[in-house]
Amino acid sequence: MWDYSEKVLDHYRNPRNVGTMDDADLIGEAGSLACGDSLKLFIKLDGNKIKDAKFLTFGCGSAVASSSILTEMIIGKTLDEVKKITNKDIADQLGGLPQQKMHCSVMGREALEDALKKFYGEDSDEWKEIDLSGKAESADKVICNCFNVTEKQILEAIEVNKLKTVEEVTDYTKAGGACGQCKGLIQHIIDEYWEKQGEAKPLTQTQKVLQINKVLVQQISPQLQKDGGDIELIDIDGDKVKVKLTGVCSGCKNASMTLKNFVESILKEKVDSNIEVEQVG
Amino acid sequence: MGKWQQKVSPSRLNLTIRDNKMIYLDNNATTQVDEKVLAEMLPYLKGEYANPSSMYDFAKIPAQALKEARVKVRDFFGAEDEKEIFFTSCGSESANMAIKGSLACNKEKKHIITTKVEHPCVMNTCKSFEKQGYEVDYIGVNSEGVLDLDELKSKIRKDTALVSVMWANNENGVINPVGEIADIVKSRNSETIFYVDGVQAAGKIPMEVKNTKIDMVGISGHKFHAPKGVGALYVNKGCRITPLINGGHQERGLRAGTENVPYIAGMGKAAELAMDNMKFELTEVKRLRDKLEAGILKNVFNSRLNSSAQDRVPNTTNIGFEYVEGELILLHLSDYGICASSGSACTSGSLEPSHVLRAMGIPFTALHGSIRFSLSRFNKESEIDLVIEKMPAIMDKLTKISPFQEELNKLRARR
Secondary structure, three states: OOOOOHHHHHHHHOOOOEOOOOOOOEEEEEEEOOOOEEEEEEEEEEOOEEEEEEEEEEOOHHHHHHHHHHHHHHOOOEHHHHOOOOHHHHHHHOOOOOHHHHHHHHHHHHHHHHHHHHHHOOOOHHHHHHOOOOOOOOOOOEEEOOOOEEHHHHHHHHHHHOOOOHHHHHHHHOOOOOOOOOHHHHHHHHHHHHHHOOOOOOOOHHHHHHHHHHHHHHHHHHHHHHOOEEEEEEEEEOOEEEEEEEEHHHHOOOHHHHHHHHHHHHHHHHOOOOOEEEEOO | OOHHHHHOOHHHHHHHHHOOOOEEOEOOOOOOOOHHHHHHHHHHHOOOOOOOOOOOHHHHHHHHHHHHHHHHHHHHHOOOOHHHEEEEOOHHHHHHHHHHHHHOOOOOOOEEEEEOOOOHHHHHHHHHHHHOOOEEEEEOEOOOOOEOHHHHHHHOOOOEEEEEEEOEOOOOOEEOOHHHHHHHHHHHOOOOEEEEEOOOOOOOOOOOOOOOOOOEEEEEHHHHOOOOOOEEEEEOOOOOOOOOOOOOOOHHHOOOOOOOHHHHHHHHHHHHHHHHOHHHHHHHHHHHHHHHHHHHHHHOOOEEEOOOOOOEOOOEEEEEEOOOOHHHHHHHHHHOOEEOEEOOHHHHOOOOOOHHHHHOOOOHHHHOOEEEEEOOOOOOHHHHHHHHHHHHHHHHHHHHHOOOHHHHHHHHHHO
């Protein structure tokens, strides 16, 4: 049983703005029957303003609720306003969605994007601004063949929702959710994205241990050896790095200064800003 | 009040629990515990708590309960000897014990045959052996869910250690001719072990293992009105397996651990009641199932029967609703207090629809909108009538939301 919010329950039970629109100015489409959900969004314009919106959805409760709330969110707004709506906004308006259902909110955003693309034209500056992941070199490359998910869609989900794991990308875009062959590619996209953002992906405990040891051996120890001392790694407990100063350092009255100002600050910079260094035995 | 109830919205509680209008049609998932089963269990949860292995008189009653339950379950399997019955904790344990236990006795053979429509407890156990270097063949089914026996026969080799085939399928209810399959297996390779996952057959059709060449059958108590947490494995006298759980002498050394006396006693009673009710199951439950099936197919324009196979368990029907998604149907059924289940991707949290329906080649227009109704002897005709009455209204609402209006109109016109 999914833990749906009251708002989701209300919107799938009593979906707003259901139906087609014969005189629609824009139609946005996303998803497909074979993939298990699809959405058709109809928009009637009055100048630059959305006068009316209707939807038809094939999908689960949260897919219908996402579509329904999306129509409420865009009616009465200008295109300039609605182009800023992200999948996260849709989910937030619903009082949140279960993690595995986030792809329903992404489908809403995709249908909206599809409509806007038709309005502005694919080559326009406005579209390039909307197309959050225009930065991808081969944005239209299909990464997940099972669910036909492109690199652009994955990048957009990563950017808007700050996704860091393959599992999260699957929950938001479905990519990797069937045969799983593209999981390596998805991991690569995640790594590259966060690298570009200047943020390394979080280290596992083992990676962290190896990294700390590397910094100690290659950068810290040689400096201390110059003064006739050295350092030994004793234990790592979460973010606490327990070390032993040896040689002349061991009896040095500035030992605690050395640890805080030198050892700890280098480890904080190179490995993890949460690291605390402690001297033992 | 249970934790889950606190989470359920008050409006939903109004519909289902307060008015006591719940209609439970998900008996292949689990069943209600029969009052008589509960009564059988209670003494062993209260005063008669002795360990049945103990030597004092106080242990006599639980030990006797264990003995009687074993005889009842023996009769339930239609087995010859109660020494062939081993109590376990569930159907999955029975399957693991049978598959892993027999392969461990037969290490030089590295080939397994199973089907594409097995329950995960068999499917994933076989897959775990694939990772250990075993070769596994998965036999397909036709569009009605009927197993391809010729393909199965052709795959049996000299080094086939195990064939594992379910007695009845949980999703479409199709019964496999396991007696006949046993003959095929043994005639091609007399050393090959044949395991039958009997979880969905138990309590629904008679199981007569006595005159068959089946080596092992696993069952689960909670599928036939015993509580969750107890199962059994029939192991033919001539079949050798090694234990999964080592420890004491219990279950003749094949399944250690102090016997779960209250639950085993309960399952024994449930087995007895299932035998008493077998005729009712095959006639009355089947009549209600057939009525439900016919009623929905007649009244709902976008419905199709996913399997009309001749041999199906009497309680199960699987109906596809084209161009509407299964979870959405279940949520709306639930608002009327109707409990069923779906092979839709969305209900499981996975992204792919049921492997059984895919193996059957159910058209993708109905694949995501397939609903399984599974009855029990506790269902009333009035409940079935209500579902038949409500279904068209639900589908009327939901088809209006579907983007496939043209296709739906074509279906309407065809009626």
